[in-house]
Amino acid sequence: MNIKVYVDKGNKEQTINVTTISEIFKKLNLSMDSFIIVRNNELITEHATLREGDTIRLLSVISGG
Amino acid sequence: MACKQCKEHPVITLTNSPISLCKRCFTRYFERKVFKTIRDHKLIHKIKRVGVALSGGKDSLTVLTLLKKYSEGRAMEIVAIAVDEGIHDYRAHTLVKAREVCTQLEVPLYVYSYKDAFGYSLDETLTKLKVKPCSVCGVFRRYLLNKAAKELTVERLATGHNLDDEAQTILMNQFRDNPELSARLGPLTGVTENEGFIQRIKPLYLVTEKEVMTYAYLNNLVIGFNECPNAQEGYRNDVRNLLNKMEEKYPGTKHALVNSFLSILPMLKREFKETKSINVCIRCKEPTSREVCQTCYYRGKLNEH
Numbered sequence A: 001m002n003i004k005v006y007v008d009k010g011n012k013e014q015t016i017n018v019t020t021i022s023e024i025f026k027k028l029n030l031s032m033d034s035f036i037i038v039r040n041n042e043l044i045t046e047h048a049t050l051r052e053g054d055t056i057r058l059l060s061v062i063s064g065g
Numbered sequence B: 001m002a003c004k005q006c007k008e009h010p011v012i013t014l015t016n017s018p019i020s021l022c023k024r025c026f027t028r029y030f031e032r033k034v035f036k037t038i039r040d041h042k043l044i045h046k047i048k049r050v051g052v053a054l055s056g057g058k059d060s061l062t063v064l065t066l067l068k069k070y071s072e073g074r075a076m077e078i079v080a081i082a083v084d085e086g087i088h089d090y091r092a093h094t095l096v097k098a099r100e101v102c103t104q105l106e107v108p109l110y111v112y113s114y115k116d117a118f119g120y121s122l123d124e125t126l127t128k129l130k131v132k133p134c135s136v137c138g139v140f141r142r143y144l145l146n147k148a149a150k151e152l153t154v155e156r157l158a159t160g161h162n163l164d165d166e167a168q169t170i171l172m173n174q175f176r177d178n179p180e181l182s183a184r185l186g187p188l189t190g191v192t193e194n195e196g197f198i199q200r201i202k203p204l205y206l207v208t209e210k211e212v213m214t215y216a217y218l219n220n221l222v223i224g225f226n227e228c229p230n231a232q233e234g235y236r237n238d239v240r241n242l243l244n245k246m247e248e249k250y251p252g253t254k255h256a257l258v259n260s261f262l263s264i265l266p267m268l269k270r271e272f273k274e275t276k277s278i279n280v281c282i283r284c285k286e287p288t289s290r291e292v293c294q295t296c297y298y299r300g301k302l303n304e305h
Helices: A021-028 B023-040 B058-071 B091-105 B114-118 B122-128 B133-151 B163-175 B209-218 B234-249 B253-271 B294-304
Strands: A002-007 A012-017 A035-039 A042-044 A055-060 B010-013 B020-022 B049-053 B077-084 B109-113 B156-158 B199-201
Touching: A002 A021, A012 A021, A021 A055, A035 B209, A042 B010, A042 B209, B010 B023, B010 B209, B020 B023, B023 B058, B023 B209, B049 B058, B049 B133, B058 B077, B058 B091, B058 B209, B077 B091, B077 B114, B077 B133, B091 B109, B109 B114, B109 B133, B114 B122, B114 B133, B114 B294, B122 B133, B122 B294, B133 B156, B133 B294, B163 B209, B163 B234, B163 B253, B234 B253
Parallel strands: A002 A055, B049 B077, B049 B156, B077 B109, B156 B199
Antiparallel strands: A002 A012, A035 A042, A035 A055, B010 B020
8 A cells, every 4th residue: 555654864755565564674674773653644554454544754753962 | 561570551562571660660670680780880989079961852861860769868969961063953951851850859060162162163163164063063062071070070970871782782893893892891991090080980781771761751851852963874874773663572681681791891991901092182181092182183174264
């Protein structure tokens, strides 16, 4: 299914075809330890079930100095 | 996967164990863990006045929030100290958030600027001196925080360092063959024998960066991603990525690294006990191992221009 993913560090937004959140991290080559996952302003975990048309925001946990 | 304890919607899966927790259970777990670190390592034992080095980022705002909570019902005061380096389009944003949270928590905030203390902002300093931004900024910040802490009669100064920060620094010191620097790590640091130094404490020592971010997000302590334009953390970033890869493949790696480090830290501290005598700088009277401290060295260079 098509999922809109926004990654805050670098302000990238893209639509990717995945079925799980783990796949998003694999496709974008990102570490799950480096981001929290937000859907509709609600925190979710990597085990949450994705729904068609979801917009997922990945917020970096790394401080900016 | 529902919350392990109450079956509610989970907000985090812990990295060192396959447990998911909801907002309420995670908040309780996180606060208990930080308070246990404070007690186990006697970070504020018999301390009446604690300063929090506040940048306005999620780590320091989380420390402030938790120390304020911990202080309730105890004879302990909390004050916040922020350093304004004078970096265009950066620090002003985080200071807005710092002020907002301090007002909510009713914690007094004292802002010290490089411009007032040294005559030049960091941006101005960098146009005059050909030095790495983080080198001069680190020296100025440590100096100013220590000086501010003494002026405000703070007995200990809390920083927002978390488990990820510590794990990275331990590994960086190992990779660079620098055990002496590792001897200065730990949840409570600084020289006790000299009144010129205010000891530093790290209440977030045993919680991960992801846990801090989760707590901060749930408590509205996060500002949009805001990176210092001078940040040069190439080596640390490589070590962070390495540790994150290890953690994903072997959960618990970061905790194991920091816990094993804590078990050898007393030996390291004995081996590398501060042997250099601590003097006072002939110019500013602040403590230093040299005749002239590094801050006054930079100040001298600035005044040559």
